[in-house]
Amino acid sequence: MQSRLEVTRRTYLWLAGLVPLTAGLAGCSEGGDDGGDEELSGEDYPAVDEWLTETEVGGEAPNYDGTIVNQREQDTVQVDVGAGEDGIAFEPAAVSVSTGTTVRWEWTGEGGAHNVVAAPDDQIGESDYEFSSGDPVDEEGETYEETLDDAGIALYHCEPHLSVGMKGAVVVE
Numbered sequence: 001m002q003s004r005l006e007v008t009r010r011t012y013l014w015l016a017g018l019v020p021l022t023a024g025l026a027g028c029s030e031g032g033d034d035g036g037d038e039e040l041s042g043e044d045y046p047a048v049d050e051w052l053t054e055t056e057v058g059g060e061a062p063n064y065d066g067t068i069v070n071q072r073e074q075d076t077v078q079v080d081v082g083a084g085e086d087g088i089a090f091e092p093a094a095v096s097v098s099t100g101t102t103v104r105w106e107w108t109g110e111g112g113a114h115n116v117v118a119a120p121d122d123q124i125g126e127s128d129y130e131f132s133s134g135d136p137v138d139e140e141g142e143t144y145e146e147t148l149d150d151a152g153i154a155l156y157h158c159e160p161h162l163s164v165g166m167k168g169a170v171v172v173e
C-alpha cells in the first residue's frame with residue numbers, strides 16, 4: 001500500500017510540474033528574446049526532479065518550477081545562498097553548466113546560517129558529486145566555490161534547512 005501511495009504522489013508531482021513548464025513555453029514563443037539559450041526541463045533529468053520535489057528526504061524546493069536554468073558555456077556561474085522570501089532557497093535551484101565550470105555559491109545574508117553540502121549517502125537520487133562548504137555560516141558575501149570538471153549531476157542541500165526544501169542541483173554537460 002505504501003508503494004501505491006508513492007506512485008500516486010509522484011504522478012501528482014509530475015503533473016504539477018507540467019503547469020509552470022507549459023506556461024514558460026507559451027511565454028517563450030511569444031517573446032522569444034532569450035537569445036537562444038534554451039532552458040532544460042527537469043523532466044529530462046529525473047534525478048534532479050526527484051531531489052527537488054520529493055519529500056522522502058527534506059522538503060520540496062520552494063522556487064523550483066521544473067526548469068533547469070541554462071548557464072552553459074560560462075567560466076563561472078553564481079548561485080545565491082539564502083534566496084526567496086524567507087531566505088531559505090538556492091537561486092537558481094537547478095542550473096546547467098558546461099564541464100570545467102566553477103560554481104560560486106554566494107551568501108545573501110538572509111534566512112540564517114546556511115551551508116552547501118553534496119552528500120549522496122544522505123540524499124535521494126543519483127548524485128555524481130560529493131562536496132561541502134563546511135559548517136553553516138550566515139554572513140552576507142560569504143562564498144564557496146567548486147569546479148565541476150566531470151559530466152554528471154551534483155545534488156546538494158543546506159543542512160539546517162533541508163527539512164524546508166533548501167535543495168539545489170547542477171547538471172554538468
Ligand SMILES: [Cu+2]
Nearest residue numbers: 113114158161
Ligand atoms: Cu540554509
